[in-house]
Amino acid sequence: MQNPEKKSRAEAGLSDAIASPSSEILRLERVSLRYDRTSEIFSDLTWALPQGRLCFLTGPSGIGKTSLLNLISLDRQPNRGHIFLFGQDVTQASTIQAHNLQRRIGLVTQNFNLIDDLNVFENIALPLRVTGARRDSYAGNVADLINWVGLGPRVAAYPGTLSAGEKQRTAIARAIITRPKLLLADEPTGNVDPEMAQRLLRLFVEMNRLGTTVIIATHNQDLLEQYDADIYTIRDGQVFQTNEVKK
């Protein structure tokens, strides 16, 4: 049975997004994306997401969840249409502007994107290090987060020696270390045991509670049923809000 409070929240969020674009963190307008001439992933997709939400993006494998995250994270340009991120049309943005916007987005990809020559600590601290911050100013926070995600004993290990789950936790820790405004996670619990999956999800919920908008792409139905979140499903190149999945 769907929680009426949750439903009203979702409806209110959607209506807010339509009525008040300034409260949206993300808006896609008539966006089309295709990788080749025959297969179109999205066709005239229009979708808005209010700020401060925790949402799941679901759909069968290959439907376009990762592609949508790539569009939102500015790692891919749409063939047509406009994407507004933090109120700015990113399809018109210069390389530098796009890069500046990307710095406000935390991203956890399925292939983790860890740097092989850096150990766990350095990989997680990377977003802080590249700002020019002194190591002693962030070392404590990074160490805390490393312990929180259960990688304390592996702090000096290199990605080549990590399991898939450890890599995933490293990637998640790196994505959230700067407390980004928008956090995108692509199957973030795909390689961890249920206990760690719950722990990581609680981390995302906590981030959301602190004001970060979180979009999690997943096909793990168990997760969807446990959290008070908006659920969006991709179908036929469109995104639908489908909180009824929780029923």
Add this chain to the structure above:
Amino acid sequence: MTSRITDILGLPDEQPLLPRQFRTERPLIVALIIMAFLATLALLAGRQGLRLGAEWQNELYGTASLQVFDVASENQEIIAERITERLSHFTPKLGITQLSQSDMVERLKPWLGSAAETEDLPFPLFFALESESDILSAHIERWLEPLNLDVKVDDHNQWRVEFETVGRALYRTAFLVLALILITSAMIAGFATQSVMSAFSSTLAVIYRSGATRQFVTQLFIQRFFRLSLRGALSGVGAGVIMALLWNGFILRSNESLMQRLSIDFSEIIWLFLLVIAFTLCCTLVSGSIAWRAPKSLRRSS
């Protein structure tokens, strides 16, 4: 302080974002050393060309030759005395040396060859003139006009102009070669930068994705290529100096050789120091400018 905190937390040392050594680093260093070596030789040769032109000019400065034609052999002594007497009142003060016919034959022999008969040649009266200041032929000829003689004074001005031209040509050619070497070195550094960026494109993408500004990434490359090109420049210049010393000490055995010693004095050391700076800056700046454009290429590749 940093090490204390990381020690307390049991954290590993900070690692460089780019690998400590690129796979292409050794060939790059060798290429840069060769380029710096050639640049050093070009610089020393250019400086030597300039110095040589000046030395040749200095040797001719304050000297002239005076020839008196159509003087019957029985009058030569009287004419020589009159000329010497007249020139002794010339200002500036001249040193006057009359060359005997045997002296002139001796000097002409290398030019005429062994087959030439010099006995029947009509030799003029010949005087070598010297002064502490510059000598102008027109002044001396005008000074000797009252003697009503067929006089020709050569102040070597034409040779001096030619020596100066040759010296400057050598200097300019060498510096043109030096400039070409610097440009080529910078291009090599640029090519190496592109190669490194291509090899580590995924690492760079992650670094950018983690929020690095293009200044930050450019700085990474500038630091790395500054060290590389400085190493190359110092090694190449060092090798060039050793080569010049070998050239001076062992290869050139005769001081009369047309080939010249490559002087390495204080001014050369200053020039070599500037060469190291120029070489390093050229390579570093090109590398930095290519790294600066990286976000565009990364975005295109995505």
